[in-house]
Each structure stands twice: as structure tokens, then as C-alpha cells.
Amino acid sequence: MVKIGNIELGDFPLLLAPMEDVSDPPFRAVCKENGADLMYTEFISSEGLIRNAHKSVQKLDIYDYERPIGIQIFGDKIESMRQAAEIAEGANPEIVDINYGCPVKKVACKGAGAGILLDLPKMQQMTDEIVKQVSLPVTVKTRLGWDDSTIQIVEVAKRLQDVGIQALSIHGRTRQQMYKGEADWTMIREVKNHPDIHIPIFGNGDIDSPQKALEYKNTYGVDGIMIGRASIGYPWIFNEIKHFMNTGETLAPPSLTERVAVAKKHLSFSLEWKGERQGIFEMRRHYTNYFRGFRDFKPYRTKLVESQNPQEIFDLLDEISVVFDGVNALV
CATH class of the missing domain: 3.20.20.70 (Aldolase class I)
Known part of the structure; x- marks a missing residue:
């Protein structure tokens, strides 16, 4: 111990x-x-x-x-x-x-x-x-x-x-x-x-x-x-x-549903704790890794890091959960 x-x-x-x-x-x-x-x-x-x-x-x-x-x-x-x-x-x-x-x-x-x-x-x-x-x-x-x-x-x-x-x-x-x-x-x-x-x-x-x-x-x-x-x-x-x-076994990577849920939770707390402007800004470094390995994700990443509107970001995350459903991340 x-x-x-x-x-x-x-x-x-x-x-x-x-x-x-x-x-x-x-x-x-x-x-x-x-x-x-x-x-x-x-x-x-x-x-x-x-x-x-x-x-x-x-x-x-x-x-x-x-x-x-x-x-x-x-x-x-x-x-x-x-x-x-x-x-x-x-x-x-x-x-x-x-x-x-x-x-x-x-x-x-x-x-x-x-x-x-x-x-x-x-x-x-x-x-x-x-x-x-x-x-x-x-x-x-x-x-x-x-x-x-x-x-x-x-x-x-x-x-x-x-x-x-x-x-x-x-x-x-x-x-x-x-x-x-x-x-x-x-x-x-x-x-x-x-x-x-x-x-x-x-x-x-x-x-x-x-x-x-x-x-x-x-x-x-x-x-x-x-x-x-x-x-x-x-x-x-x-x-x-x-x-x-x-x-000795490797866990399966988190599902898309898990990734979106954790990203949304993280964002919600970030907005609450740091305020809208800073909360949005400091989340940007995390999005790439939350969805690393998904093919053709770059356009969504760009939208996530450029958006300055909380609801727009939550809507984007919901859209990601639909668009990439069934796609396995290559992590």
C-alpha cells in the first residue's frame, strides 16, 4: 500500500x-x-x-x-x-x-x-x-x-x-x-x-x-x-x-456515446466554473483527443474549436453522436 x-x-x-x-x-x-x-x-x-x-x-x-x-x-x-x-x-x-x-x-x-x-x-x-x-x-x-x-x-x-x-x-x-x-x-x-x-x-x-x-x-x-x-x-x-x-487484457476504447457524454459533461462544468468565454476557450485543446481516430472528423473539430456559442457546441456534439455512430475509433 x-x-x-x-x-x-x-x-x-x-x-x-x-x-x-x-x-x-x-x-x-x-x-x-x-x-x-x-x-x-x-x-x-x-x-x-x-x-x-x-x-x-x-x-x-x-x-x-x-x-x-x-x-x-x-x-x-x-x-x-x-x-x-x-x-x-x-x-x-x-x-x-x-x-x-x-x-x-x-x-x-x-x-x-x-x-x-x-x-x-x-x-x-x-x-x-x-x-x-x-x-x-x-x-x-x-x-x-x-x-x-x-x-x-x-x-x-x-x-x-x-x-x-x-x-x-x-x-x-x-x-x-x-x-x-x-x-x-x-x-x-x-x-x-x-x-x-x-x-x-x-x-x-x-x-x-x-x-x-x-x-x-x-x-x-x-x-x-x-x-x-x-x-x-x-x-x-x-x-x-x-x-x-x-x-493483462486491453480494454476496448470508449464508445462514441461515452466520448460524447464525457465531452458534454466536461464542457458543462467548464462553462459553469470559468464562465462562457473562458470555458469555451479552454475546452478546445481537448476535442481532438476526445474524438481521436475517427475518420473525416476534421471538419467537426474545426467547428468545435471555432464556435463561441455554447448551444452550438452542444448541438455539434449531438450531431457527432449521430454522424459517427457505428464508426470505430482507431485509437
Whole structure:
């Protein structure tokens, strides 16, 4: 049984990665229904929280059906991060998570996210302050290093564990790689197998099928897997991985009826939570994957991403359920 603090997550938990403009409550809802064991919010700016900025505060919204859930914060100032952790704890999640992995220039080049991997003493001090500030378990998501010449992930893991984090998720790329190339899980295995490391280690990067999930579980020995991009528009991946691991059998892909129903549910919640304009806009990245593999779908995808009218989009989804009825998706 994998545990973070007193939170039991099962024998091999599947985690939904914190993804900006993706891992919001509407998306988390459909992922939870389809097998995600632990989810994190989008990353939240510590400066935004302490200034009570609307966009940052809204990201604190969590719902009972999502539990257990972690709120992830990022920033480059120790005192701001300490205060943000206190605010995050007040939103009553199960976990406070620290982002030491974001590679985006405006974050990392200011010393936040993956940028802190260039200053391990500061990383350790910041983490120590956050762990002392909150009573909840603190976890961290990070990368292998800033670039190939600065990989110190074993040292990072030891320092973070020493100050009290209770789980570590590692994306198997450096900041310099961004999302290019292949994730290197050998370094994740090195952390997991190190005799001084006893906290759960979760691997992240390139898991896009049940077969790969099982292969990486067996090859690298991690305690669980965090899934990011492969879940966008395809929340079924969590249950598909679990079924394959338990039975060795591949689940049939979701039917057209299931795809339309989940897309409509996701859209409804998105409109409710973010408002019409933003709700429509942020759904657009999901449609391709919701209907991936259906031949001649491109004209409908174009209409879905161009429409700015909620009812028109719902009507399009109803039309898709009729036009593509009986067509098997080639996923």
C-alpha cells in the first residue's frame, strides 16, 4: 500500500499531473470518474495568492468528489511560498505540493519552478519552511535537473526528504529539454533504488498507453505513475492502465456515446466554473483527443474549436453522436 502521510493510495497509484490551463476542476472531475487516484490542481502563483489575485485564488477551488487532492504552489521567494502554503492549507486539501519542475521561461528563469534546481540550498530552505508551516503532508514535483550538466536528482531527493517531504514526483527530463526528446527514467530508478530514499517516488514522462505503463512499472520500480499530456481529452487512460495491469487484457476504447457524454459533461462544468468565454476557450485543446481516430472528423473539430456559442457546441456534439455512430475509433 502506497501512502502519503496517512493517505492510502492503493498498491500502485495513478496520479493526474498538475497542468496549467488543463488540470482544473472540470477536467479533474472526468479524470476522477475514470480512475485517477490522486490529482493536483494547476500550479498556483505564491505571489498571486498572497495578493489575493482572482485567477490564483480561483485555482484553490476543490470539491469533495476529487479527494484526495493536492494544491500545488510555485514561486521564487521563500517567505511568499511559506505564506502561500498557509493559504493553500486553508482551502482544505489533503496535500500541499511544491512545483520545482516548471520549465516555462517566465517561471524558471526567475528562479521558480525548475529554476530552483540551480540553487539547491535555497530549494532545501524553502521546502523546510513550507513543511514547518503546514500540518498537511508536503510533496514535490521536479525534473532531473536544469540541463544535462546539472543533474543532481539523487541529491535533490535526499535533501527534500531530509526536510520532511512525504513523496516526490520526478519528470524524466531536464528543464532544457522542455517536453522534447524521450524522458529518461533511468535516473528516476536510481532515486527509487537509493538505499537512503524511503518516501514514495512517482515517475512522470511519456506514459501514453497501458502497455508502456506496465513496462515502466516493472522496469523502473517506481511506486506509481503520474500522467499528464496523455490524459488530455482522454481521461479513460487511468482505468485502461489499471485494467491492463490487473488482467493483462486491453480494454476496448470508449464508445462514441461515452466520448460524447464525457465531452458534454466536461464542457458543462467548464462553462459553469470559468464562465462562457473562458470555458469555451479552454475546452478546445481537448476535442481532438476526445474524438481521436475517427475518420473525416476534421471538419467537426474545426467547428468545435471555432464556435463561441455554447448551444452550438452542444448541438455539434449531438450531431457527432449521430454522424459517427457505428464508426470505430482507431485509437
